[in-house]
Amino acid sequence: MPMTMRERPLSPHLQVYKVELPMMLSGLHRITGIALAVGSILLVAWIESAVYSADAFAALSRFLGSFFGQLMLFGWTFSLIYHAASGVRHLIWDTARLLDVAQILSSSKILLAITIVLTLLAWILGGGFPGGAL
């Protein structure tokens, strides 16, 4: 008997679903994860410059102090706090809690609020915003 593979059902494309907050946050978890992975290169570069070279440390500090550098650091702060908070929600989900649709909708809003508050708080405590460009 010849082995025939049946056509397997495919899941529908993303576009058929209505865009809702939880699905946007799911995508954001991945995007911030990628951003953090790229950011780890910069973090190691910062350590290397601090330990090995005063000139490199000064150059990196100048770059991070520029508008583009500050914008990048702000995005990094947001990414780290969002990914960490969202990751904690994933760990809660892993214990089979908060999985009702209503709970997922409300925890999504809470997650977003916590991220925005903590990001602004970290940025201001770190000496950003008041008076500065960013």
Place this chain on the structure above:
Amino acid sequence: MKHRYRTPLSVARGLGSSKDGLSHWWKQRVTAIALVPLVLWFVVSMIALAGQDRAHVMTWLHSPFHCVMFSLFLIVSIYHANLGLRKIYEDYVQVRWLQLSSRVATDFAAVLLGFAGVFALLKQAFGG
């Protein structure tokens, strides 16, 4: 008797689980749990170091506590990132050779970053 979920046909075809999915999932969760306190330490530390000069950063790196925490943060976060990136390649890179080479390149980059970072931290901690 232990319940078998796979049909005999599925076993004969030999397709399906390669049996390392659970291991990947488990490592991702364990590193995620470890990263909760490490990220808290990292954020508080970076706030304290923001705007400080190199001498201050070097003195701070000299502390055994911060050296150990920073090394752990680097190792665990880079490992966790490598796991996540591997999943992303599996999901979005359909061409097999490209998927594999992306994965291997990321593995190499992860080990290089981790070693270079931890070596510099230790050099500073031991008074380099």
